[in-house]
Amino acid sequence: MxxxxxxxxxxxxxxxxxxxxxxxxxxxxxxxxxxxxxxxxxxxxxxxxxxxxxxxxxxxxxxxxxxxxxxxxxxxxxxxxxxxxxxxxxxxxxxxxxxxxxxxxxxxxxxxxxxxxxxxxxxxxxxxxxxxxxxxxxxxxxxxxxxxxxxxxxxxxxxxxxxxxxRANRPWRLFGSLSRGMAGVFATATVLFMNTATWTLATQLGAWRQAVIMAVAALALTAWIIIDHGLWERADDLPDRHNPLYPYNLVTLLTIALAVVVLAAVLFAVLVAVSFLLLTTPALQRFTGRPAGADDYVSLAWFITSIAMVGGAFGTSLETHDQVRDAAYGQRQRARQRQLKERSERTDDGTDTPPSSPGR
Missing domain, CATH: 3.40.390 (Collagenase (Catalytic Domain))
Incomplete structure (x- = not known):
């Protein structure tokens, strides 16, 4: 950045x-x-x-x-x-x-x-x-x-x-680089959307239950990414002269959480559009047993988005650590130090050429 x-x-x-x-x-x-x-x-x-x-x-x-x-x-x-x-x-x-x-x-x-x-x-x-x-x-x-x-x-x-x-971590870009995680989320959402039992369950849940399910799913996916990819910094792993009060882990947590929110928002918007486009009102009424309205389509998209987060967790487990660890400050700093060491070694070997002068 x-x-x-x-x-x-x-x-x-x-x-x-x-x-x-x-x-x-x-x-x-x-x-x-x-x-x-x-x-x-x-x-x-x-x-x-x-x-x-x-x-x-x-x-x-x-x-x-x-x-x-x-x-x-x-x-x-x-x-x-x-x-x-x-x-x-x-x-x-x-x-x-x-x-x-x-x-x-x-x-x-x-x-x-x-x-x-x-x-x-x-x-x-x-x-x-x-x-x-x-x-x-x-x-x-x-x-x-x-x-x-x-x-x-x-x-x-x-x-x-x-x-x-x-902001420097750019959480909105994180899931854009995690193709397997995105594939897991959308594959799970597709399977759920085609299951009529999902329609019935989603339209019968109240707003507060939907909110609890969404919060738990988002927190679970956030925790899974941090733990599975080893993003939580320990005292022994922090950079030299690191201040223990500095919010490295807080920033990592907020970065991953915001990335999950961005993913959920995109998936929710797609599912709302697809629901109105493909799912007819008579078909939805047949399984809910009552007149269907716009709130039912929103509830369906909301419920599928929450559950699809689980599929995203399995998908992110297939990603390489380097693709995810860029969201952690301590990890990036250690990568800088490795680059400096490698560059120093290339310079000692005479294989590293300096940039050319711009002329002024």
């Missing part, structure tokens, strides 16, 4: 910088994707020192690193970290929240560039990037004296952090 946000902003960012920072220079913005963040709390100065290894041949004046890793200053989520000596900065997307993310990143970039160019401390978008922490925070950064951090304090900051982490 950081790469998508950066690539979307890059074409129009020079116009914003010309208008808000300086019109006397030519602004050229290039984007590069690389697994630069090796540890959760690595400092921006350490990242800037590593840029020569990854971006050999590319000339740059200001480097802004965008990451989906949550960062912290004690218990405060860090949104932006600026190192004036290295003319570099780091933006942590989760601390910016989940709403209007591209606009917030653009505003954060404008504030960062203005600071590095004009050496001004004031920011124009404090509601986006927050404020400097009131108390000193220990740092592992080698150049902590030249680094300025911005945090989003209070309950608002933690809510934004959780929402931003869930």
């Amino acid at each position: 950081p790469s998508e946000v950066a690539r979307a902003l890059a074409p129009r960012l020079p116009q914003h910088l010309t208008r808000t920072v300086s019109s006397r220079v030519e602004w050229v913005v290039d984007t590069v994707t690389a697994p630069l963040v090796g540890a959760e709390q690595v400092g921006v100065s350490d990242i800037a020192d590593a840029i020569d290894r990854h971006l050999q041949g590319i000339e740059w004046d200001i480097a802004i690193f965008v990451t989906d890793l949550p960062r912290r200053a004690k218990l405060y989520p860090i949104s932006v970290e600026v190192d004036r000596e290295h003319r570099a900065a780091m933006i942590s997307l989760p601390a910016l929240g989940s709403r209007r993310l591209r606009r917030r990143v653009r505003e954060a970039v404008v504030d960062i560039v203005r600071q590095l160019v004009t050496q001004e401390d004031a920011v124009q978008h404090s509601e986006v990037i927050g404020r400097p922490p009131h108390e000193a925070v220990p740092s592992t950064d080698a150049a902590a004296d030249t680094t300025r951090r911005y945090v989003v304090p209070g309950l608002r900051g933690h809510i934004r952090l959780v929402a931003g982490m869930v």
Whole structure:
């Protein structure tokens, strides 16, 4: 997601910088994707020192690193970290929240560039990037004296952090990549829809029973995915310097639960349409023993959606772990570390070639 946000902003960012920072220079913005963040709390100065290894041949004046890793200053989520000596900065997307993310990143970039160019401390978008922490925070950064951090304090900051982490996980895409799970859900729904006993049972259940069945089915599918694919983080598996209060498992739970909700909503909409299209009112009345109305079609689709979640659980068990584990932050961070190790080994062997310079 950081790469998508950066690539979307890059074409129009020079116009914003010309208008808000300086019109006397030519602004050229290039984007590069690389697994630069090796540890959760690595400092921006350490990242800037590593840029020569990854971006050999590319000339740059200001480097802004965008990451989906949550960062912290004690218990405060860090949104932006600026190192004036290295003319570099780091933006942590989760601390910016989940709403209007591209606009917030653009505003954060404008504030960062203005600071590095004009050496001004004031920011124009404090509601986006927050404020400097009131108390000193220990740092592992080698150049902590030249680094300025911005945090989003209070309950608002933690809510934004959780929402931003869930947004970075993109739960609406999860089931789109799980073909076997989708096949299990829709196959189960098809079998149930063709069973007349399902029609009778579904139209006789009350709304509160339907709601209980749906809730239990959704929770069961969520728990099944997390347990079956080992998404629940244990203390020994968490990234280095991981804060036990950080909501890794909460975010994983919310991500999977929202993915299940999206799947249920899509299936419910399809079943309502199919019910009205294929199931005639006389046929439904014959099995219910009373006049059928629109609420009966909705009840039928609702009941089948709930039960079909069980078929989805069996289907997701057939997926590879890598397809599901991208929803877990700790799993993604360990994948980054493996990529860094593999890239380092390729560099040592002379098989890894750096990206070419954009020319400006």
